[in-house]
Amino acid sequence: MQELSCTSCGNRVLVDKYSPTHTSIQWLTDAEKSCxxxxxxxxxxxxxxxIPTCPALRESIDRAAGNGALRTDALRSEPIPGRLG
Ligand SMILES: [Zn+2]
Structure with missing residues (x-):
């Protein structure tokens, strides 16, 4: 997991992003208090x-994934056919 902070409230979370649609977030603090x-x-x-997640945090995650700051592990967990070896 990678640490990321919400650009809106500064709340720090751990993020795992496997694909554009799959994101798992682990709160390091009590969300109700910190966000x-x-x-x-x-x-x-x-x-x-x-509450699924803070919309601002979701945006922050998407932006980080978009600019490469957040690694997506899709290639590691889902082998691409035809590229063995
Ligand atoms: Zn937030």
Whole structure:
């Protein structure tokens, strides 16, 4: 996993990105306390376990993956046919 921080709230998380559609995020801190966007939703009555992730954080991850700052492990975990050896 790689460490990344949300460009909006500065919250630090660990990210694993296997493909453009698969991203797993591990919070290093209590999301409800460290992310204003989470806090706002929880305050509005949404349980934090139902909040997929902070939209700003998702954007940060996409940007990092786009500019190469975040490695995607797709090539390692999914061998490409015809490129053996
Ligand atoms: Zn955030």
């Amino acid at each position: 204003p966007r989470f806090a706002a939703q929880v305050e509005a009555g949404v349980r934090s376990m139902w």
